[in-house]
Amino acid sequence: MDRGRILIAGAGIAGLSAALELATRGWSVRLFEKATALSEVGAGLQLAPNAMRHLQRLGVADRLRAKAVTPETLYLVDGRSARPLLAMQLGDKALKRWHHPYLVCHRADLQSALLTACLENPAIKIDLDAEIVQHETIDERIEAQVRRGTIVENIEADYLLGCDGVWSVERTRAGHSKARFSGYIAWRTTIAASTLPSSFANALPQRKAVSAWLGKRAHFIAYPVKGGEFFNFVAITAGENPGEVWSKAGEREQLLPIYKGWGQPVRDVITSTREWTYWPLFEMADAQFVCAGRTILLGDAAHAVTPFAAQGAAMAIEDAAAVAQALDAKDPTVALRYFDIIRKTRLATVAKRGAFNRFAYHATGAFALGRNMLLAVRSPESFLKDLDWLYGYDALAAVQN
Numbered sequence: 528m529d530r531g532r533i534l535i536a537g538a539g540i541a542g543l544s545a546a547l548e549l550a551t552r553g554w555s556v557r558l559f560e561k562a563t564a565l566s567e568v569g570a571g572l573q574l575a576p577n578a579m580r581h582l583q584r585l586g587v588a589d590r591l592r593a594k595a596v597t598p599e600t601l602y603l604v605d606g607r608s609a610r611p612l613l614a615m616q617l618g619d620k621a622l623k624r625w626h627h628p629y630l631v632c633h634r635a636d637l638q639s640a641l642l643t644a645c646l647e648n649p650a651i652k653i654d655l656d657a658e659i660v661q662h663e664t665i666d667e668r669i670e671a672q673v674r675r676g677t678i679v680e681n682i683e684a685d686y687l688l689g690c691d692g693v694w695s696v697e698r699t700r701a702g703h704s705k706a707r708f709s710g711y712i713a714w715r716t717t718i719a720a721s722t723l724p725s726s727f728a729n730a731l732p733q734r735k736a737v738s739a740w741l742g743k744r745a746h747f748i749a750y751p752v753k754g755g756e757f758f759n760f761v762a763i764t765a766g767e768n769p770g771e772v773w774s775k776a777g778e779r780e781q782l783l784p785i786y787k788g789w790g791q792p793v794r795d796v797i798t799s800t801r802e803w804t805y806w807p808l809f810e811m812a813d814a815q816f817v818c819a820g821r822t823i824l825l826g827d828a829a830h831a832v833t834p835f836a837a838q839g840a841a842m843a844i845e846d847a848a849a850v851a852q853a854l855d856a857k858d859p860t861v862a863l864r865y866f867d868i869i870r871k872t873r874l875a876t877v878a879k880r881g882a883f884n885r886f887a888y889h890a891t892g893a894f895a896l897g898r899n900m901l902l903a904v905r906s907p908e909s910f911l912k913d914l915d916w917l918y919g920y921d922a923l924a925a926v927q928n
Contacts, residue, residue: 530554530854531685534671536659536697538565540634541826541843542690543641547585548851550650557682558645559657559673565642570715570804571752571759572634573737576625576918578841581848583627590640595632596751600733603902606742609730609790612902615910617737624911625918631737633717633752633759637840659697662687664820686854687822690843693809695828701818706809706831712766713806713834714782717757724795739888740793741898745785746888747793760796762786763834763888769807777805808833814874816846817867823850830874835881835888838917842877845922846870852923866926873925880917 530553535542538560546556574582574595582588599618602611621629645651654675662671669684689697693706720734727749731738735755740747748761764785782797814830817823826843849866856862890898 532557532683533686533688533854534659534669534673534682534684535559535688535690537689537691537695537826537828538562538642538653538655539690539692539826539843540637540641540840541828541846542688543638543645544581544585544844544847545688545690545825545850546645546651546653547587547641547648548581548847549854550645550648551585552851552855554650554854556651557684558651558653559659559675560653560655561658563656565638565655566635570634570717570761571631571750572637572840573750573837574630574632574637575838575841576621576627576629577920577922578844579627579630580921581844581923585644587637587640587644588628588630590643591630591632591637594636594640594752594754595630596735596755597628598631598735598737598750600731600736602731602733602736602738604731604738604740605899606740606745606747606786606789606793609740609792611731612741612899613905613907613910614732615907620911621918625915629918631750631752631759633757634840636753659687662820662822667821669821685821687820688850689818689822689824689828690826691828693827693831695824697822698815698824698828701815701820701822701824703815703818703824704812706811706827708768709808709810709833710765711808711833712764712769713808714762714764714777714803715806716760716800716803717752718760718796718800719757720751720755722799723758724792724799726795727792730790730792740789741888741890741895742786742789743891743895744889747786747789747796749796761834762797763808766805766807769805777803779803814871816850816870817863823863825850829870830878832874832878833881833885835884836877836917838877838881842874845873845920849922849926852926862926869925873920873922877917 532555535558601615603613657675737750745764825846853862853866
């Protein structure tokens with residue numbers, strides 16, 4: 528069944544996921560990416576069950592599994608004392624509770640799995656070194672001018688999806704506010720598991736785990752990637768706005784004063800490698816999805832979120848599933864309005880949880896003491912239950928009405 532044609536700007540997680548979702552429903556998809564090659568941009572990411580339900584349905588999870596890791600435990604750790612405050616079981620327990628696994632992986636491995644699936648689908652055509660330079664709506668059709676290298680062509684389509692990232696050109700064209708600096712920087716590095724500092728390797732009972740180390744106005748995340756052969760580390764700190772850059776090389780000497788007084792495991796990881804990159808964290812003042820001119824924004828272009836709820840990739844994957852479901856409706860115009868409301872509500876709730884996590888992770892003084900006391904008295908099962916709304920969410924079911 529030929530539903531029509533959809534143009535997608537951007538070949539990141541949102542764009543590739545949307546292409547797959549739409550192609551499976553009979554749409555012809557043209558995806559344009561400005562980069563001349565899809566390189567290994569980014570570091571690690573967490574794929575909670577709310578994202579994995581869609582990746583499994585699309586067949587992407589099977590392609591990803593060999594490179595991903597299923598963590599057995601999520602630890603919250605006091606950054607100064609290196610003492611675990613909470614051990615929440617994931618692994619089989621997460622699968623049983625939310626019916627889909629919890630995985631961690633390198634961003635490039637997810638992108639590769641999505642890209643391979645797209646390339647194998649004859650309904651999807653991907654153009655690199657290509658961008659939509661302008662477009663307009665005429666008689667309920669998109670007429671876009673596309674530059675591919677030195678060639679410019681005009682293409683007609685039914686809809687345009689802007690999946691072009693946090694500094695989205697399509698968002699700007701639609702007249703919506705640009706992303707703003709959150710005040711935080713993510714420092715990232717990857718270290719071979721065989722060369723981990725012994726203090727970190729022996730700090731927790733379970734190495735096949737996600738650990739969040741909490742401290743004064745900063746936190747530190749660690750988990751295995753690349754089938755467990757490497758560990759991804761993320762240090763989230765307050766920082767100055769370096770401008771609209773995706774990532775820059777940084778010096779560990781800039782990190783050391785921030786983590787002075789923290790436990791030996793964290794400080795040893797920081798000093799064990801000079802290869803740190805830093806990423807400014809941007810966010811949107813308001814989420815925007817359905818725009819004028821048959822344009823729809825997804826992923827970071829719609830709602831750049833900070834990583835305090837570890838849901839950035841998951842929200843892009845949810846967006847793709849939800850918009851495809853809406854466009855599959857008998858009356859897409861009505862369905863898209865409902866999609867817009869549902870996704871804005873979902874993003875607001877996730878952002879609220881992220882803000883809560885940021886406060887809890889970075890708490891100081893009496894607030895930190897209260898946090899630690901609460902973690903000591905609450906059962907891990909109660910924390911799992913508190914995540915049902917997040918991890919048990921079905922983005923397809925949510926937009927069906």
